[in-house]
Amino acid sequence: DTAVSQTPKYLVTQMGNDKSIKCEQNLGHDTMYWYKQDSKKFLKIMFSYNNKELIINETVPNRFSPKSPDKAHLNLHINSLELGDSAVYFCASSQTSGNQPQHFGDGTRLSIL
């Protein structure tokens, strides 16, 4: 009964490929997020959706595109992967978009060869 689950856990691929990471939460939350954690453990917000509506869109390359088919799912598609995209990507959710704790998945480790 994992609360926030991401697939795959590991993703190894070549530069230039397109890949997707999926996220699902079974907490009944309205808001979901994508974060990137680099090799120095620095964690940075990328996107957030509230009830399928984009509410946070940080300065990331437009090769990254989030998609929320319903409020329990938030997927991340990345086009033309580059070496600098190698990182751990975390999905999170919160009950609403206000002052609420965010609950994280266990991450997807993306390695670009």
Added chain:
Amino acid sequence: GESVGLHLPTLSVQEGDNSIINCAYSNSASDYFIWYKQESGKGPQFIIDIRSNMDKRQGQRVTVLLNKTVKHLSLQIAATQPGDSAVYFCAENYGGATNKLIFGTGTLLAVQP
């Protein structure tokens, strides 16, 4: 495990001692703060939160202190145990209604038996 060459601030304590992890935040308008614990290979795990109308909040073995005058947050862990060994992050809600969390750089807590 940790990346080679990763140099996080480290706090080393003896088992049974109390730990204090400090954090400086940047935005005087931030009104919500959270502490997270991240174990190797896992996502950040919520520990405790505090709103800006409070200066202290206690949980089980943990206490968070907020000093808005100097924009400082601390996490106190009582009777530190080996299972407390992890990287600890503070985060501030920079974006009010959007719940845009800005994370600190992290502190590695190493508990010596």
